[in-house]
Amino acid sequence: MPDAATQAPEDSKGAVPRLTRPLRPVAPGLVPAAVLLLAPPVLHLLRVDPLTLALLWCATAARFRSRLTTLDRLVLSAGLLTGWGCLLGVLASLWPWGLHPVALAEATALPLAALALTRPGPPPRLALPLTDRLLLLAFAAAGWCCLRPLLGEDATGRLAVLFHGEDLARHFALYDAVLRFGGYLVFHREQAAVALQDGFQSYPQGSHLVLAALTGFVRGGTGAPPALTSLGTFTLLTGTVLAACVAAVLWAACRAAGPAFGGWAVLLLCALTGGYLVLDEATGLLLSGFESEIFGLTLFALLTALVLRPLARPGEQLLLLGALTVGISFSYYLLLVTAVPLLLIWAVVHCRRLRPVRRAALAAAAALTGTAAALPVLANWRQANSPAVLAMPGGALPVVRHLLLPLLAAAVLGLLTAAARRNAVRRAALCAVTTVAGLVVALRQYQLASTGHTEYYYEKLLHQLVVVGLIALGAAALPLFGPPGRGRTAAGNPARAVRAGAAALVVLAALVLNSQTDDGTSGWQTSRFAGYLHGDRAAPFSASLVTAVHVTRPVPDPGIGVLLTEPRQGEDPRFYEGNLWLGVLARDNGRSWRAWIWGRWRRTPQEIVQFADRSPAPLRVYLDDPALAAATARLAGPGRAGRLEVVLVRYTGDGRPLIGPIVR
Structure with missing residues (x-):
């Protein structure tokens, strides 16, 4: 029988009308x-x-x-x-x-x-189970904690909150230069030479480029706004990166725990993981100004979660692991020290999942990922070509040991249970936490042998151990606490919700009471989050002075500005951060960094004049002592009018700085 769709009926006169072609369906992905x-x-x-x-x-x-x-x-x-x-x-x-x-x-x-x-994609699934809704609630709480001191502030107020994060000034200079020159600065060395101290053009800039790209989407174009506006945006973005890092670790811990540890029990895991990070370690990273490390740790947390519990499709797993490894390398390639062993753990523990993948595809994925991840390392090879870099000194807030050790003990004990040893995810978690801990011990021994004490990068490696330990604790949660229940019965059980909420509050209270640092002080008031929330480390007078000086400088400024003012309210822009922030805001840190180092100490009129004579650019010094300013101006004389300018800084009754006049 003919198909009814193509057979035309006869009309009343018996004529058969012309057949019409059926319309071809449009490609579903067009x-x-x-x-x-x-x-x-x-x-x-x-x-x-x-x-x-x-x-x-x-x-x-x-x-x-x-x-x-x-x-x-x-x-x-x-x-x-x-x-x-x-x-x-x-x-x-x-x-x-x-x-x-x-x-x-x-x-x-x-x-x-x-x-x-x-390849048309599958139909979207928009359902949000209870676990995801609770995770979103935890994300929002973490975001409020990370951003609360920065929201509602102008650029000067945000600078005051993070003023003592010395590294943040350099990260802002990188972000601002990437925004202005439109790409990685290793390709724009000459243009960035004035804005950056020599050597920073090749510093890993993945985080700065991504944040600059996001800024371009928000602003709807390229280029950078005025420096002070750019600084206000960058500090807010840095707080957002911190919130994303905490959220990534929360998600990774829940994924490592698996679907059996779902429902209201997620509250307990979120309280433990988020509370631990926000109260101490994550907030300490922000206060230290480690923006690129925070960004890299965010990607590192996602990679760790996929190492422990891979995706069902090997192709998607390989694509994600490759992208995350490249992002880690471009952002903070020190994380590769632990990321590469974790990838090997995934390949060994979950080798059965790789059997359907052709060896040629695996080799190609490894080669492409390795080549792309090597680019920032090779660009910065002058600084990264020796293991002696791992023993370099630096300033970093120490990891809170009295919280880290119980965390690792709980994770390892939970992963050593019989139920955990029979599960591939938990075997991978045990291998991950012990491997990273072994790397930490090895670096400690290397630094002790080289310098006699632990240094900067030891604390940095401990940050990675904290992230892996928290995610591994998520994997150990099921063997430790047992399955909390499944399905609608568990989700809609009020008694279970009450118990989970009470347990989460108990965990948070225990973390709050033990969130102090290891220096012998006690009480929650000494925690890093409390100091961040209350502004204990803020420097409002110093930030006001730096921004007041900045807005009075000519644009462009052919000279170098140096603050030689006395400390106010216990803050000291002269000895350390003030001149660094002044240089990055002026976008001339490439030529003013020597003046930043020179300006750390109190200077006499003779020393000021001598430094001005040696300076490659005209010098402008800001003094708040009228007698010192007058003596310096007299010693300089009219012959140095184009080389040295002395500016007097005064203060109003409420401490607001007034810049000028120029002392003749």
Whole structure:
């Protein structure tokens, strides 16, 4: 019998009308591909570039075929896009469009559009189980804790909160230069020579480039705003990165625990993990100004979670591990010291999952990842080519040992149970925590043999042990506490919710009572988070002085500014951070860093004049002692009018600085 769709009925006169061809169905991926390619320029013309970013994020999340919740998809797609953005920055540093949001969006949309045309994705699943809803609540709480002291403040207020984070000043200089020159500074060495101290052009800049790209999407274009505005944006972004790091560790610990440890029991794990990080370690990283390390630890947490509990599809697993490894290397390649052993643990413990993958594909993935991850290391080879770098001195807040040791003990004991040893995820977790702990011990012994005491990078490696320990504790949660129940009965059980909430409060209270540092003081008031929240380490007078001096300087300024003022309210911009911040705000740290070092100590008129004579650029000194200012001006005389300028700093009754007049 003919098909009814193609057989035409006869009309009343017996004539058979002409047959019509059925319409060919449109390729199912054509519309999504067209939307992805056309949306960036259209949304840019409408001045809503953040919607482009959201579109690419959601489109990437929809491509996963592994069984994942909506929150899992969003978290993993954020990690994938971050690694892609770090690698794309190499191309963006060479093409003529720099970090323009349309160029970056189109370069990201092209592979997504190709996938949409060739392999249509699965239908989206938008369900949020109770575990994810509780995780989102924990994310929001962590974000409030990390951003509360920065929100509602102007650029000067945010600078005051983070004033003593010396490294943050250099990270701001990198971010601002990447924003202005449109790419990695290793490709713009000459342009960045004035803004950066020599050697920092090759410092790993993945975090700075990603933040600069996000700034471009928000602003709808390229280039940098005035330095003070750029600083206010950067400090807020740094707090956001810290919140993302805490959220990543929370998600990773819950993924390591697995679906059996779901429902209301997640509150207990979130309280333990988030409370530990916020009260001490994560806040300490922010106060120290370790922006790139925080960014790298965020990706490192996602990688650790995938090492312990891989995705169901090996191709997606390889893609994510490769992108995260590249992002880690571009952001803070010291993390590769632990990331590479973790990847080997994944390949050994979960080798059965790799059997369907061809060896050629595995070799290609390893070669591509290794080559891309080696780029920032090779660019900075002058600083990274010797193991002696690991014994270099530096300033870092010490990790709180009296909290770290019980954390590691609980994780290891939970992973040594019979139930844990029979599970591949928990075997991988045990291998991960013991391997990283072994690396920590090895570095400690190396530093003791080299210098007689532990140094900067030992504390940095302990930060990685904290992250791995917290995620491993999530894997150990099920053997320690047993399955909390499944399905709707567990989710809707009020008694279980009350018990989980009470246990979470008890854990938080115990962390609060023990969150003090190891220096012998006691009480929650001595914790780093309490100091951050209450502004104990803030420097409002110093920040006001630095910004007041900055806004009075000419633009561009051919001279170098140096603060030689006396401390106020226990703050001291003269001896350390003040001149560093002044230099990065003036975008001349490449030539003013010597004046920053020279200005750490009190100087006589003779020393000021002598330094001005040796300075490669005209010197402008700011003094708040009228007698010292007058003596310096007299000694300089009219012959040094173009080489040395003395400016008097006065203060109002409420401590507000007044810059000027120039002392003749």
